[in-house]
Amino acid sequence: MPVAVMGEGVDTYKEKIMHRVMIHPASYTSCREAVDRAFELFPQNIAQKKVVIKPNVLRASTAQEHIVTNPALLRAVVEKVETLSPARIIVGDNPGLFSYGDNENSFEKTGLMAAAKGYYKNLGNTTQSLAFHPDFMPEVVVSKEIMDADIFISLPKFKTHGLTVMTGAVKNSYGILPGAQKARLHRIAGTPARFHEVIVEVFRLRVPDLFIMDAVVGMEGNGPSSPDLRHIGLILASDNAVAMDGVVARMMGLDPGALRFLQKAKAMGLGDFDSQMVQIHGQMQVLTDFKLPPLGGEAIAGNPMIQELMNNKTKVRPKADPEFCTACGACIDQCPVQALTMEETFPVVDANICITCFCCQEICPEKAMTLT
Ligand code: SF4
Ligand code: SF4
Secondary structure, three states: OOEEEEOOHHHHHHOOOEEEEEEEOOOOOHHHHHHHHHHHOOOOOOOOEEEEEEEOOOOOOOHHHOOOOOOOHHHHHHHHHHOOOOEEEOOOOOOOOOOOHHHHHHHOOOOOOOHHHOOOOOOOOOOOOOOOEOOOEEEEEEEHHHHHOEEEEEEEEOEEEOOOOOHHHHHHHHHHOOOOHHHHHHHHHHHHHHHHHHHHHHOOOOOOOOOEEEEEEEOOOOOOOOOOOEEEEEEEEEEEEHHHHHHHHHHHOOOOHHHHHHHHHHHHOOOOOOOHEEEEEEEEEEEEOOOOOOOOOHHHOOOOOHHHHHOOOOOOOOOEEEOOOOOOOOHHHOOOOOOOOEEEEEEEEEEOOOOOOHHHHHHHOOEEEEEE
16 A cells, blocks of 8 residues: 655545455454454465554553453454564554553553564654644654554554544554654644544555454443443454444444544545445444444534534533542643643643543543543
8 A cells, every 4th residue: 555645646546446344253262263354355465574563552451441452353463464474573553642551561451462472562662754734743753663564454443532433443543653742733733623634644644554443342432441342243354444434433323424534534535435435245233322422422413512522612521520530640641731730639621721632531541531
């Protein structure tokens, strides 16, 4: 898959092509079968190539919390790639926004370090600068290993997200940015609508070649670190992120055309979510009574709260639940605009400063930050 360069090359994606998305039944003990099928449907010319595999490692957490890609899927993909004679395998991600959940600790605690079978590398250690969209930043720093990869395999997780409604294949690429830059871009984006633009601009810097999604146990409700888990029993795969995320949106009961980041990705020629443009290998079912994030709503396109959120006029703000908050202060440290202060025993948000990025909700280890 070619690297998308600002202002050129992207039009080549605009040809009318039918994308394919695999939906395969799986458990964490049987996911190798689904991985084999994914490589059959989307063969990769891996022999003697440098292969980078990137799970979604949001932060240090246990595998049972299902905040990150499950180690069983990572191990199955690593073992599959090993059989295809790569010259080099690297497994890594850039967890976190600043310093919380440092890289090695996040991989160790989740079990992803063991699943990486010795191929783990801290992707934040070697970086390079790339031109970025001038409306946001003239250039960004990205993990060099990813830019140098011959084959880049992304392993997203089936989850909801307070800011982008769902997180999946496109959003997983936000992790090609190391550390503090993610928070800086949140701050520069300023509004949720502009953040949707940012994640597509980051995604197109190096479009992954293959996506294999952990949808064995997914997440609903107040994601991306919600306690509301949902057994789905599937592995999804595709070589196109927009098509895959479109299928995930439909499974969640959403109209993918109502999600701004998918609208933008489609408009940029990065793929299509239209059901007539996506061939499904397997069976797609809408998940009954799937719980969307607080701002999701059933008819998201016509949901005035979503429109308000997009325009940054919403009154919705994060609020710490004193019952669960341990006053650890992590949310205060991570807020990119210093909108949180500790008052007595829990943090309080200044609604006039808050840019509704929901990073505090994302990183709270106690899942105590709610959106109200
Ligand atoms: S809301 Fe969460 S991150 Fe913030 S102080 Fe409380 S426990 Fe820590
Ligand atoms: S308070 Fe939370 S949602 Fe508001 S800007 Fe800070 S991290 Fe983002």
